[in-house]
Amino acid sequence: MSIVTRQGDEGLTSLMYGVRVPKDHPRVEAYGAVDELNAALGWARAQGAPPWLQDALLHVQRDLIVLMGELATDPAHRARFEADGFSALGPGHVGWLEEEVRLAEGCLPPARGWALPGADPVSAALEFSRTVCRRAERRVCALRGATGAVSGTVLVYLNRLSDLLWLWARCVERGITPRPAASGNGAQ
Template sequence: MKIYTKTGDKGETSLIYGQRVSKSDIRVEAYGTCDEANSQIGLALSYIGAAHFDGKEEWQTIFHKIQTRLFHVGAELATPKGKKVGWTIEEAHINEMEMQIDAWEQQLEPLRNFILPGGYSAGACLHVARTIVRRAERLTTMVEEVNPLVLSFLNRLSDFLFVAARFINYHMGENESVLHEDQK
């Protein structure tokens, strides 16, 4: 199977079930932005590969699930109005993220100030992924007939990535850079 088909050479692509749309279609923008976020998460995970901290394997397993589910979000967004896709986001997926956020936050200092994105390379990448997910969420609000749990998932995913960035920065010994009152 060749990677190139040449069918998109004139600015169109296929949704699931073969419907042709412009590459500027809001569905394509939304699922493309999810793909971008997923790639950024993958970059963060590549930095974790050489890191050493307790719970690393669990961390990688958690993120494998997150990346898979974000791929499923993309599939839902790539499915035309009125059609169904085999993979769907469920309330349980959102609940799992919330439980993980709560577990990580128990190990972190409570937030007292805004923090500036950065820190350990993986943490910084997760902050970038968080902002990409927020863009995907904004784009998804414009897509017609989307599983409402997709929006909930994206909203919670950005929170999840924020806490994950804080968590990995903490475990890698990186201090958070806070925005102080006199700097506002």
């Protein structure tokens, strides 16, 4: 079976459950930006991130897959999405990020001034991921403005994640491990 379907040749794409929309629809822009963020985090892992960060980034990438499914579903199909066993981001996802922020902040001196990305490949990749995360946050805000159909948890999640990526970059630059590798995958 080929990946080439030709169904997008006219500038349309399908959301979950077959709803066809233009490729520049705010919903597609939102989940596309989250997809870019997921790829950027994979790139950060591939740069030789330390084991604690490898585990944490994988955890976030799995959360982003959940988020992409949520964003790729038209609100009219939300009940079907849930009935099919798909989940959405919830307070536990945000709570995990907030705990990671707390741990990282506890290891770092107070922030002063701006960070200059590029101290090493991993921290630079984290900084790049942070900027992609901020873009995803803006696209989700635009989707909410256009449709009103976005969970507030999504925006909180992306906002916390961008803060955490900044903190993790600072930890990597300083060779700090903010949490033990044995802390698990943080499954919800």
